[in-house]
Structures are given as structure tokens and as C-alpha cells.
Amino acid sequence: MNGKWVFAGAAALLLIVFAVATMSYKSESSDQSAQAVSRNKERLVRMHSPTLGNAQAKVEIVEFLDPACETCSRFYPLVKQMMAANPNDIRLVLRYAPFHNGSEAVVAVLEAARRQGKLWPVLEALLASQSAWAPQHTAQVNLVWPHLEGLGLDLERLRADMNAPEIVRIIEQDLADAQALNVTKTPEFFVNGQPLPRFGFEYLQQLVDRALQGT
Amino acid sequence: MRNDATPGWTLIFAAWLVAAASTLGALFFGEVMHLPTCVLCWYQRIFMFPLALILPAGLFPFDRRVVRYALPLAVVGWTIAVFHQLLVAGVIPEEIRPCTQGVPCSQTVIEWFGFLTIPLLSVIAFSTIIALLIVTHFRSSK
Numbered sequence: 001m002n003g004k005w006v007f008a009g010a011a012a013l014l015l016i017v018f019a020v021a022t023m024s025y026k027s028e029s030s031d032q033s034a035q036a037v038s039r040n041k042e043r044l045v046r047m048h049s050p051t052l053g054n055a056q057a058k059v060e061i062v063e064f065l066d067p068a069c070e071t072c073s074r075f076y077p078l079v080k081q082m083m084a085a086n087p088n089d090i091r092l093v094l095r096y097a098p099f100h101n102g103s104e105a106v107v108a109v110l111e112a113a114r115r116q117g118k119l120w121p122v123l124e125a126l127l128a129s130q131s132a133w134a135p136q137h138t139a140q141v142n143l144v145w146p147h148l149e150g151l152g153l154d155l156e157r158l159r160a161d162m163n164a165p166e167i168v169r170i171i172e173q174d175l176a177d178a179q180a181l182n183v184t185k186t187p188e189f190f191v192n193g194q195p196l197p198r199f200g201f202e203y204l205q206q207l208v209d210r211a212l213q214g215t
Numbered sequence: 216m217r218n219d220a221t222p223g224w225t226l227i228f229a230a231w232l233v234a235a236a237s238t239l240g241a242l243f244f245g246e247v248m249h250l251p252t253c254v255l256c257w258y259q260r261i262f263m264f265p266l267a268l269i270l271p272a273g274l275f276p277f278d279r280r281v282v283r284y285a286l287p288l289a290v291v292g293w294t295i296a297v298f299h300q301l302l303v304a305g306v307i308p309e310e311i312r313p314c315t316q317g318v319p320c321s322q323t324v325i326e327w328f329g330f331l332t333i334p335l336l337s338v339i340a341f342s343t344i345i346a347l348l349i350v351t352h353f354r355s356s357k
Contacts, residue, residue: 003224003228003274003275003277004275006228007228007231007271007274007275010228010232010235011235014232014235014236014239015239017239018239018242018243021243021247022243022247025243025247025248026247184249185249
């Protein structure tokens, strides 16, 4: 037997096994995440979840976001652009998935700012200055304060509110929902309850476009 | 006797099969299943991946000196794999665990048939490769 052919055949076989295993694993896991969503519909949006945009909008994007996640900060303006391009048709529901170290405290800042009606401006300011307060992918809440200047916040009240038991409960609930919905990385999007087929802005755009064209 | 018909060729070929399967397996765990890759796993990859390339270089044409080039990689990789396995088994105490931040190496992410973990697979793969290389060395030098 010719060694070259044996080698080439074995190499091809290994690669084919790898490709087939990859494809079957991916299709199986996307089935699983779709099932996880249909089993846990009530976990997608909670009474406490902050929303942006028209309450009657026909497209609802649920975003699981970590304020310390770099990709989240890159996606956020794109989502806002999509909403601006379709005014009144898209609603954004914000869910917290503070997976980075130290990120929970930053979510507490967001929720405390929400009590002063400043959730969205604070979120935008924090995402824009993320690299300054989350060096090495570790959120440091002590570094957050300079970036909140000029937003008209009562910082003393905000610091006191951060430890409110309601806020702690919101974060716990969102993390539990994320787990039940198979959300393991951020940002994760659900468009009218449907998870993205694959991660990427173009897939989000496709789902949203389809939902906009639908009834 | 043709080059690729010697027992040495077949042994190196078998070692390559193990290295290539391990390489693809590690990539599958990391890139497809997105399992977290801990520090020790990275070091084992550093010594396994090159074997998948160096061993075929000794097959065409067959050159038994490939054992000398591949064996150091396999031995170091094996040492790390054994260390990792002892860590997972709890033989090595808490204090000298090298990775407490990020992904702990002592965390078990996969357990097949109740005993087969990723570090154990790594120990088995490196051991097999070392055994095949040593046998090649003695068989071909005769």
C-alpha cells in the first residue's frame, strides 16, 4: 500500500469527521436554545425590565447585555441605529448578564441611575467609556464615577441606592433567566422571542427585517 | 523494502493519527463547543499541535530521526498532562494550583463514561505517542 495515499486518506477522514461533528453539534445546540426559549417564554421579559421605544412596536428585541462587555458596547450603537431607522416599530428590552468580574456592581449603578430617570444616558456614557473603567476585562466600579459627571445625577443617592435589595434581586433574577434561556455569552439577542441563528450583527439585522416585514 | 512498508513508518503514522485526532479534538472542545480553555490546557496544546505537523515530516520520506525531534515535545506535554490530571484528581493540594483566576484548571467540564475527562484524554494521547516513538526508535535501529 502506498503510504502517501494512506496518509492523505486518514487526514481527509479526520477532517471530514471534524466537519460533520461541528455541523451536527451546531444544529443540535441551536435547536436546544430555541427549545430553551419556548419552554421559558416568561423569562424573556420581566416586569422590572427597562424598555426603550414604542410599547406597541411590532418588533421586540430583548438584549442580554453586560456593561463591561466590549462586544456589547460595539453592538449598542448599531441597535440604536436600527431603531432610529424604523421609528415606532422597534422596542428594546434590556436584560442584564453581568458575566465579567466586577460587572454586577456596574449593573447596580445602572439600576440606581434608573431610579433618577437616567438609565439610558448612564448606560450610553458607560459603554462609551468602557475601556477606562474595565481594564483587562475586569469592571472596577470605583473608576466609573468620573464618567458620570455632567449627567445631572445625585451621586450620593445613587451610591446608597446601589445596595437596595430590589436591585440585588433584579440582578439575581436576570442572571437566573439568562441561565434558563441558555445565554452564555453577551450580547445575546432575541427578536420577538427568537434567538439569533448565529452570532453576528447581520443575523440580528435579518431577524429584525423579517419581523418588520411580517404582520 | 519500500520506505512506507517498514514497521517504523506504521508506528510513526499511528502516532500522527493520535496527535492529529487530539489536535482536532482540542479545537472541537474550544472552538465548536466553546468550552473554556484553562492555562494548563493551553500548555498541553502547545506541545500537542506541533506533533501533528512534525510527525508527517518524518513519514515522507521515512526518517526515524523524527523520534528525536518529536519525543521532547511529547515528554513535556505528557508531564503537563499528568500534572493536570493529578490536579483534577485532587492529589496535588490547593496551594500550588497554578490557575485560580479565570478558568480554574481543577474544574471538570466533561466526564464521559463516568471517568474520561479531557485531562485524562490528554494523558492517554501523550502516553500513546511516547510509547509509539520509543518503540519506533528501538525497532528501526536494529
